[in-house]
Amino acid sequence: MKKLIIALAASAALLGGFSTGAQAQEKKKVCFIYVGSRTDGGWTQAHDVGRQQLDKALGSKVETPFLENVPEGPDAERAIERMARSGCDLVFTTSFGFMDATVKVAQKFPNVKFEHATGFKAAPNLATYNSRFYEGRYIQGQIAAKMSKKGLAGYIASFPIPEVVMGINAFELGAKSINPDFKLKVVWANTWFDPGKEADAAKALIDQGVDILTQHTDTTAPMQVAAERGILAFGQASDMIAAGPKTQLTAIVDTWGAYYIKRTQALLDGTWKSEQIWDGLKDGILTMAPYTNMPDDVKAMAEETEAKIKSGELHPFTGPINKQDGSPWLKAGEKADDGTLLGMNFYVEGVDDKLPK
């Protein structure tokens, strides 16, 4: 049987059509695993844009193969192992659900380097990286408080994981820094990706009276609904201005490209080491889309806040902050530590929702 397979392989090789590893040796391979389709218009697309930027910047020195639509679960481990075996030098696994699979494969292949997005398990050859999305949410909250006539915004949330809860809280804190009575309504769509359901959630929130919309789901459907109903909204993951030219105030744009280039360069220079990286606005891992559809003074305020966050002068989670039930969380001047933020499972005062447990 084995002979037969080798014979088949040899004949296939003779007939041509695929390249063996021989000439690929010179270039380093930087590989990507995506949970969704790279044209999903949201999370995965943002990572793929980053990959393309990497290709452009260092294309002469690296190849960037990828696998898309890899389900979280047993398939992930196989897909990651396949990458490690196919000669990848550095593998980016770009979804939280790939965490344990990445850990297992990293153990098996100590010479291959791995980076897992948004997780918390590390190893000597496994780094983690994440983006301080909440910094952008805080700016959004401030803009919302300035622009909302009713002092009420709507938040389309996906799943009650810390990252999402953190985003909701940062938005509310930003808004309250302008309007202490600002209220935030939350609807859990229980999906990252279902344009119909996201649109329904947007409509429900608008019908409940919110006049500003923000989303933590992946498609542009809520932006379209906001445009249709004539209210304002914020984009998520990508610049969604095309879906709402007169609607989008700004968007949190995931700009992973800068990060991917930085880390690949470190790999090429031989300086790559395992770190737990949580970069923010100042590092360029996320950027704000142009501030549009707002008066100049609001725009100036947003730009000022952005500059303050970048310089480190302002930390969105700085006390005094009370929890939702009114009990104190942070004393005046106290800043939340990263550990608490990464495990956040409570709302701050002013969020008009009961956190699903």
Add this chain to the structure above:
Amino acid sequence: MFEAILLTVITASTPLVIAALGELVTERAGVLNLGVEGMMIMGAVCAFAATQMTGSPYIGILAGILGGGAFSLLFGFLTLTLVANQVATGLALTILGLGLSGQLGEAFVGQPGIKLQPIVFPLLSDIPFFGRVLFRQDLTFYLSMALVVGINWFLFKSRAGLKMRAIGDNHASAHALGINVIRTRYLAVMFGGACAGLAGAQLSLVYTPQWVENMSAGRGWIALALVVFASWRPWRVLAGGYLFGAVTIGQLHAQAFGIGIPSQFLSALPYAATIVVLIIISHNRRTTLINTPASLGKPFVPDR
């Protein structure tokens, strides 16, 4: 407020109703096509692509109908001409449809779509409440209503409908009576495909005017469930579709009101409700049997 919620429910229910009505006709002819999801997504991508290329959502609607109908022919050829198993073929059709639509639609991802605009009936649309709800809708809503009435008439009042039901109940004796079983079934399958395609067009032109992969997100399966839920009656499809839409939208509003129930339970409500209503309906064994096409899913080969 109520009016606004109702309008949202209509948009959410219309694709379910249209796709389910098409599948109802297919099943009344005795064919079980589980590929609704695949045909729907093909309709969505065809409609979106045609609209982007021509600038006219009406051409898009047409393209969606034709796309779904053409795609269903593949199912028809396998199950009717080659008598392949209908359940397996339908599932395979869904796999193929999801892949093919993703490939066809790749060039259109991220383009802002053109929304199909409502057709406003003068005078009628000025009636308070009803005018806004019933006479300021887009073409797909009117088509869904026309389909309910039309299919009901066709199945229970027309000769051709009677023949079709005869085929669904007992294809052997229908064949013996000289009815062309295969041809009728081909037409029924294509009608089902065309309706699924129209439902898909509603998704990419009305519901959320954009194209993204997998945007049907399981609605084809719900449409399938609706047919059985409605015990193969057009009016019940309408009622069921709106019930399903209402529960889906209702749970979002319940959340926004701040009812502290885990959202997963609220999301599960429509499915649980379907089962409960199904039990109530099928409790009466005789009425269920009368409506169920007896030769559903069974292969037919004419003998000469």
Add this chain to the structure above:
Amino acid sequence: MHIELEKRARVSTLFSIFSPLLALALTLVFGVVMFWLLGKSPLGALYSFFIEPLLEVWSLHELAVKAAPLILIAVGLAICYRSNNWNIGAEGQFTIGAITGSILPVMNPEWHSPMILPLMLLMGMAGGALYAAIPALLKTRFNTNEILTSLMLVYIAQLYLDWLTRGPWRDPQGYNFPQTKSFQMEAVLPEVLSSGRAHWGFIFALVAAVALWFMMRFMLKGFQVSVLGQSERAGRFAGFSARRMVWFSMLLSGALAGLAGISEVSGSIGHLQPSISPGYGFTAIIVAFLGRLNPLGIVASGLVLALTYLGGEAAQLSIGISDKVSRVFQGLLLFFVLSCDTLIHYKIRLVLAGAKAAEVRS
């Protein structure tokens, strides 16, 4: 011109063997054209699809990992379908089996007894069977259509798992991320060989397939399944109870799906999380039919379908064929296999319009 079928007097042995090969050949021809049109090397693509995954030991293990749940679920479904019970909710039974099987390691992470694994497997089977008992009960008691109820229950099971892993069962040390604590060593289904990831789930699948093949072939129960499946009336005359058959087939397929669920969670994942299955329960329906509802045929079809998944990945990585093209290719293969199977029972004739007219006249 049209196509006419003529029933063969006997099942064609030649085509029973030949039709899968014919289907494969047709798929290859279509594949070559498709890949060529897409500007990819056809031979390279086919090599990645069908040969590359078979060349390495680790990859063969992965094949077994991927095929195990498909085979395990599909053999149970085959018995259901043969007896005319249409359970299409195996995905839900898989999910519930995974949940009930995980109760022990989640609740007692410190329990290091060798007893835990067998208990988990049994509880997984029981959970799957109980969940399948719902449509069985509704069918026998209220005559409710099981296609629909089993399908609806899939969504409910998935949402329940979602709630558990994001809520009460969440790992307290896991930064609130939606997954349970990793199972203790004793609760992990061991690998069969040290050379790769294939775990005992694959052995369970093979055992289940052989056992059910034996039952269908040599036991009265198997005969009951066939008779009741072909005609409920005939079964009644023979004194078989259709009602009891509903229970038997649904519980059996539910238990096997539940076993697949807990095996997958314990053997391949190692903890419970919101997404544990890329649609195994639905893919298994296709596997069951591709295997012609024969348990041994299902072993083969399960392996072939698993191969196309692995091959799709290999093709994506080595020559950049998108996963959408892989899915289209997979769909084509399914269509060809399904249509070529027609040849086993029928002769196919092309009839020209003129010939038909002539036939009528004579």
